[in-house]
Amino acid sequence: MKVGETMKRFVQKEWFMGYLFILPLLIYFLIFQLAPMLISFFVSFTDWNMRSTPEWVGLTNYKNLLTDSEKYPDFWPSLWITVKYILYSLPAGIFVSLVVASLLNANVKGEGFFKTAYYIPNVTAGVAVAAMWVYLLDPKLGLINQLFQTDHTWLADVKTVLPTLAVMSIWGGLGYNVLILISAMKNIPEELYEAAKIDGANIWQRFVNITIPTIQPTIFFLVTTGLIASFQVFDQMYLMTGGGPNGATTTFLLSLYNHAFRYYEMGTASAMSYILLIIILLITWVNFKFFPQRNDM
Numbered sequence: 001m002k003v004g005e006t007m008k009r010f011v012q013k014e015w016f017m018g019y020l021f022i023l024p025l026l027i028y029f030l031i032f033q034l035a036p037m038l039i040s041f042f043v044s045f046t047d048w049n050m051r052s053t054p055e056w057v058g059l060t061n062y063k064n065l066l067t068d069s070e071k072y073p074d075f076w077p078s079l080w081i082t083v084k085y086i087l088y089s090l091p092a093g094i095f096v097s098l099v100v101a102s103l104l105n106a107n108v109k110g111e112g113f114f115k116t117a118y119y120i121p122n123v124t125a126g127v128a129v130a131a132m133w134v135y136l137l138d139p140k141l142g143l144i145n146q147l148f149q150t151d152h153t154w155l156a157d158v159k160t161v162l163p164t165l166a167v168m169s170i171w172g173g174l175g176y177n178v179l180i181l182i183s184a185m186k187n188i189p190e191e192l193y194e195a196a197k198i199d200g201a202n203i204w205q206r207f208v209n210i211t212i213p214t215i216q217p218t219i220f221f222l223v224t225t226g227l228i229a230s231f232q233v234f235d236q237m238y239l240m241t242g243g244g245p246n247g248a249t250t251t252f253l254l255s256l257y258n259h260a261f262r263y264y265e266m267g268t269a270s271a272m273s274y275i276l277l278i279i280i281l282l283i284t285w286v287n288f289k290f291f292p293q294r295n296d297m
Contacts (some may be wrong), residue, residue, distance in 0.1 A: 044270035061271035064265035078255035086230040097177035119175030130239040135233045184218035
């Protein structure tokens, strides 16, 4: 009886019920996220091929990756390819999202339909999206080549493959960005636009001087999360090009995957993952330190 009363008192406490509800997620985090992170951190200081016992090598993996271009010729090129991919996709993606969000925010007919249509790629399996784009980009049967009346091999040309994958990324992330931006735009007081109209401001001036400064925190959020996601790009390259042609799409994460599951260099791959973590943390810190993230209007 006393045990039952004790349990009843616990159940009636809000903190107990709160922890009870998050218990499955907490177990998932501890077993499938935190534990692998700690294990991989240890592995990054070892030489391990998954068949033998890990051999402790200290900081050798980190040192070789950063300094030995003969042993790891793909490390710095893969990082540069990732940076180029970000330069192709992120600024253009934010700009296109701003334009589309502004158009949809102008009380257009069918706004709900367009929001749904733009968001569909975000809930579609990556394999299906990659297969669709491979078909669209097919040199002979693809719709894109038929529109441009050419037979260009977009995914086999070193000059066009990375920009092509960047366009695919912009299309894939458009729906998410647009929904976030529209939500921010809906919160802009209409009085600001009315006052600007009275002062003679045109559409472009209202967009630059009211919309952009007011949704500045939202843009900052999308840029920061976009940078983090772009540094971890993997699906498109793995499924559509395999890192080719001539390594032109071997991004950092694809290179990491190759070291882990093709060359069985788990220590090297783990070290690469923590180097990537440091890079992302530094870039995020720079964003928070030097870029405006709140509007002062």
